[in-house]
Each structure stands twice: as structure tokens, then as C-alpha cells.
């Protein structure tokens with residue numbers, strides 16, 4: 143079980159550079175999705191002419207299923223500068239993997255409650271940390287893709303793109319760097335260090 147909460151309205155609006163294609167995942171029964179709030183915000187974006195298209199579906203954490211459902215939206219996605227995803231962290235990462243050359247943004251934060259998340263075994267995961275970093279990391283989760291869950295960049299121990307903690311694993315921050323380079327967003331790494339609010343990690347599950 144988990145809870146998705148919208149990020150601050152100003153944050154979401156600032157994510158839409160140019161035009162966006164919107165993906166809503168109303169998810170499985172295990173997820174609380176802020177349906178009404180998300181709808182109101184999306185109406186605002188549409189009225190401002192900032193949306194090329196949208197889809198509301200479920201289980202976007204199933205890549206095959208998502209691919210099929212997005213087929214008829216290919217032109218609208220191509221026309222968008224950003225794919226804005228309203229879902230938990232696993233859903234956003236699934237979209238980011240699918241459109242690795244495009245800017246994919248998370249409109250929600252994901253908070254944990256006991257239970258499971260996602261329906262398909264995937265190579266990536268979300269620890270439901272409560273303060274989603276995917277918008278700063280090219281859609282790759284620094285909490286789960288880095289052995290030390292570093293949020294401010296590489297530790298310095300990586301060799302040949304592999305993690306110093308687990309040499310069989312690709313360094314998460316090397317992957318983040320390569321993804322940001324691919325989408326032309328290395329500038330994001332020059333942002334001042336983000337102070338993390340660790341209270342959000344388990345605040346909801348108390």
C-alpha cells in the first residue's frame with residue numbers, strides 16, 4: 143500500500159517547459175491517487191494550451207501494457223517537450239525507461255504504507271521515500287539505484303561505471319549522469335545541494 147501526493151502546484155507548473163503529454167495512473171487498489179486535485183491542475187494546463195494530449199489508465203508499472211496503451215498517442219508524445227506523470231515512483235521510472243531520450247517528470251511524491259507496490263518484476267524500484275527526486279535525476283531513482291542512496295551525486299568509488307559496493311551493479315549515479323546527458327539536462331547537476339527532509343520517509347506510516 144502506498145500514497146501518492148501531488149507536489150506543490152508551483153513545482154508542477156514549473157516542470158512543464160513548452161508543452162507536456164500527461165500520463166495519469168489511477169493504479170491498483172493498493173494506491174491512493176489524488177484524482178480530483180490532479181484533474182483540476184491538468185484542466186488549468188490544458189486551458190493554457192500547454193498539453194499535447196493525455197491518458198488516464200492503470201498499472202503503468204507494466205511496461206508491455208503501457209506500450210500498447212500509448213501506441214495511439216505517439217504523435218502527441220512526440221510533439222511534447224515533457225512527459226508529465228501522475229503516479230507513484232515505479233510508474234514514473236517505467237515511463238522514463240520507455241522514453242529515455244525525453245524529459246520525463248514526476249508530478250507526485252510517494253509515501254509508504256505497509257504492503258506491495260507495482261505488479262511487474264522490474265529492474266528498478268521505489269522505496270516510497272516521500273520526497274521524489276526523479277525530476278533531478280533523469281527519472282532514475284537515486285535511493286534505489288545507488289547502493290548508498292546518495293542524493294547529491296556520485297561517491298567517488300565507482301570504477302568503469304560499476305558500483306564500489308557491488309561490482310556487478312552499474313553505478314546509479316553514472317547512469318543518472320548518462321541519462322541527463324542524453325536528454326541535454328546536465329545543467330540540473332549544477333543545482334545547489336538539495337536539503338532532504340528525511341521526516342517524510344516514515345511520517346505517513348506512523
Ligand code: SF4
Pocket residue numbers: 231232251252267268269270271272273274275276283284285286
Ligand atoms: S526518489 Fe525514488 S524512492 Fe523516493 S519516491 Fe522517487 S522513486 Fe520512490
Ligand code: SF4
Pocket residue numbers: 287288289290291292295296297298299300301304305306307308312313314315316
Ligand atoms: S559507486 Fe555509484 S552506486 Fe555505488 S555507492 Fe557510489 S555513487 Fe552509489
